[in-house]
Amino acid sequence: MPPNTLGSTLVDSTERLGRGVVDGVASFGHWTALVVESVYWLFFGPRMRQPVRLAAIAQQMMEVGIFAVPIVALLSGTIGLMLAMQGIHTLSQFGAESQVTAGIAFSVVREFASLITGILVAGRSGSALAARLSTMQINQEIDALKVTGINPVRFLVAPALIAMIIMVPALTFIANLIALSAAGLFISYDLDISQAAYWSQTINVLSVGDLMHGLGKSLIFAVLITLIGVANGASVTGGAEGVGRVTTRAVVQSIIAIIVTDMLFVFVSTL
Amino acid sequence: MTVPTEPIEPISNTVESETPGVIQVRDLVTHYGDRMILKGIDFDVRQGEIMIIMGGSGSGKSTLMRHLLALEQPTSGSIEILGEDITTLDTVGRANLFKKLGVAFQSGALFSSLSVGENIMLPLAEHTKLDPETMRIMARIKLEIVDLAGFEDLRPSELSGGMIKRAAMARAIIMDPRILFLDEPSAGLDPVVASALDDLILKLRDAMGMSIVVVTHELDSAFKIADRITVLDQGHILSVGTVDEIKNSDNERIQNILHRRTEQEIVDPEEYLRRLTGGEFVEETVAP
Numbered sequence: 001m002p003p004n005t006l007g008s009t010l011v012d013s014t015e016r017l018g019r020g021v022v023d024g025v026a027s028f029g030h031w032t033a034l035v036v037e038s039v040y041w042l043f044f045g046p047r048m049r050q051p052v053r054l055a056a057i058a059q060q061m062m063e064v065g066i067f068a069v070p071i072v073a074l075l076s077g078t079i080g081l082m083l084a085m086q087g088i089h090t091l092s093q094f095g096a097e098s099q100v101t102a103g104i105a106f107s108v109v110r111e112f113a114s115l116i117t118g119i120l121v122a123g124r125s126g127s128a129l130a131a132r133l134s135t136m137q138i139n140q141e142i143d144a145l146k147v148t149g150i151n152p153v154r155f156l157v158a159p160a161l162i163a164m165i166i167m168v169p170a171l172t173f174i175a176n177l178i179a180l181s182a183a184g185l186f187i188s189y190d191l192d193i194s195q196a197a198y199w200s201q202t203i204n205v206l207s208v209g210d211l212m213h214g215l216g217k218s219l220i221f222a223v224l225i226t227l228i229g230v231a232n233g234a235s236v237t238g239g240a241e242g243v244g245r246v247t248t249r250a251v252v253q254s255i256i257a258i259i260v261t262d263m264l265f266v267f268v269s270t271l
Numbered sequence: 272m273t274v275p276t277e278p279i280e281p282i283s284n285t286v287e288s289e290t291p292g293v294i295q296v297r298d299l300v301t302h303y304g305d306r307m308i309l310k311g312i313d314f315d316v317r318q319g320e321i322m323i324i325m326g327g328s329g330s331g332k333s334t335l336m337r338h339l340l341a342l343e344q345p346t347s348g349s350i351e352i353l354g355e356d357i358t359t360l361d362t363v364g365r366a367n368l369f370k371k372l373g374v375a376f377q378s379g380a381l382f383s384s385l386s387v388g389e390n391i392m393l394p395l396a397e398h399t400k401l402d403p404e405t406m407r408i409m410a411r412i413k414l415e416i417v418d419l420a421g422f423e424d425l426r427p428s429e430l431s432g433g434m435i436k437r438a439a440m441a442r443a444i445i446m447d448p449r450i451l452f453l454d455e456p457s458a459g460l461d462p463v464v465a466s467a468l469d470d471l472i473l474k475l476r477d478a479m480g481m482s483i484v485v486v487t488h489e490l491d492s493a494f495k496i497a498d499r500i501t502v503l504d505q506g507h508i509l510s511v512g513t514v515d516e517i518k519n520s521d522n523e524r525i526q527n528i529l530h531r532r533t534e535q536e537i538v539d540p541e542e543y544l545r546r547l548t549g550g551e552f553v554e555e556t557v558a559p
């Protein structure tokens with residue numbers, strides 16, 4: 001056992017950080033290849049009589065999308081209410097509470113809906129993906145796929161990626177509607193304006209670009225969550241303990257990636 | 272024949288070159304990290320023979336098997352399976368080659384999200400255009416062969432260890448492969464089932480002309496089914512030969528493996544104790 005002084009710990013962790021960055025950059029190429037390969041199988045698989053199975057995609061879409069609707073609805077509704085209460089409270093100090101609708105419309109559609117959905121899907125489905133792949137890796141099921149002549153990317157990754165790419169923006173759209181509705185309920189009650197007035201105001205301030213900004217981001221989140229789940233699942237070592245480790249790591253890394261990406265988006269789009 | 276790099280006991284070239292080789296490994300060297308695991312292996316399997324790979328724990332048997340299946344990239348050397356160099360095959364070529372191979376992993380490696388029947392049908396579903404009913408019938412036939420008829424609707428998690436192994440065997444032979452790879456097929460099975468499995472392996476060779484590579488620790492089983500035996504030792508091939516040639520070998524290492532003599536039994540007890548305790552214990556007790 002090496003002596004565990006503070007100095008050596010520092011050097012260790014610095015070195016580990018450096019190695020992590022190098023690995024990260026190296027695996028970036030790998031990840032890009034993974035996306036390209038998944039898309040490749042989707043379009044060219046049928047021609048080589050190795051299609052991506054629709055049943056697998058449908059099943060993943062249920063898992064990732066449909067089953068997540070209740071919790072997405074709950075969270076986005078709560079966030080809508082929270083934004084409305086806080087917005088009216090803050091703006092009323094300047095006598096500007098009538099501006100709350102515009103504020104909420106922008107922050108929900110451009111930021112909160114995609115962020116909340118992304119974090120939720122990372123916790124629900126990114127972890128599930130990492131757990132499933134790492135268990136299969138440890139159980140030699142991935143090897144068994146390979147020697148059966150079945151490409152694991154086509155069989156496992158492509159369905160998950162496609163389901164995510166479709167369902168995460170769809171969930172984000174639902175989150176938009178529900179957050180705005182919940183906010184509208186509170187605003188029309190508190191400021192005594194009609195629902196119709198609230199909605200026409202909301203639609204007036206929002207552009208298609210705003211909606212696309214949010215949905216576009218959620219698409220990128222979908223890809224990030226899948227890739228991080230796959231990369232962690234594939235890198236598992238050790239038994240059941242390893243599965244727990246990579247699952248946790250997948251969720252943490254996904255959420256970090258989502259928030260950092262979101263921040264970059266804000267930075268670029270407000271330049 | 273090429274020159275073996277580690278020629279310890281070049282026996283058994285007696286029935287050479289009557290039948291073409293289905294597996295041809297030349298000078299295979301592999302590393303895990305900095306550690307050299309396989310140190311220049313030459314390995315041949317002929318059409319229609321049962322080749323047993325034996326050797327102590329950690330000698331590299333599974334590693335060799337993983338390389339034959341292209342699950343690992345070698346440092347150097349060549350591996351030809353059915354005339355194709357698998358180290359240079361692309362994905363499609365590899366997929367096509369693997370349709371002619373069957374593999375049963377040591378752990379079984381059944382897909383836990385599929386039922387036993389679906390597991391066994393999967394290669395058919397992926398590689399053929401048979402209708403589902405035909406596939407089901409074929410799967411049932413193979414399950415019958417491994418004595419698992421009626422279990423197709425269970426999940427792998429509902430099977431015992433021995434049943435998983437037999438189901439994995441059924442999946443391995445569903446496409447009637449040209450070469451069958453079995454990693455410890457009878458380890459952990461009860462003697463009756465293990466013996467039935469031996470008979471099955473022999474039947475697959477005789478009736479279907481399959482070439483079969485078996486990694487095993489079970490000596491009785493090995494001697495019963497082997498056409499030839501390869502003995503691995505610390506990443507080298509110690510010997511290749513028929514059952515009689517291996518049994519009668521005067522190489523001490525081979526006799527140790529055959530008679531399960533461990534190195535610990537050979538060293539003197541004091542030295543053994545010292546190794547276990549890192550030296551301290553022995554010195555303390557020996558001191559007056």
Ligand SMILES: Nc1ncnc2c1ncn2[C@@H]1O[C@H](COP(=O)(O)OP(=O)(O)OP(=O)(O)O)[C@@H](O)[C@H]1O
Pocket residue numbers: 303304308326327328329330331332333334335
């Ligand atoms: N993934 C790995 N990473 C690093 N080293 C490995 C790995 N797999 C195997 N090894 C090493 O390679 C050597 C050969 O291992 P291998 O699994 O081939 O042995 P084996 O002959 O199959 O043994 P056993 O009979 O116990 O299964 C061992 O020394 C082992 O430590």
Ligand SMILES: [Mg+2]
Pocket residue numbers: 332333334
């Ligand atoms: Mg082994």
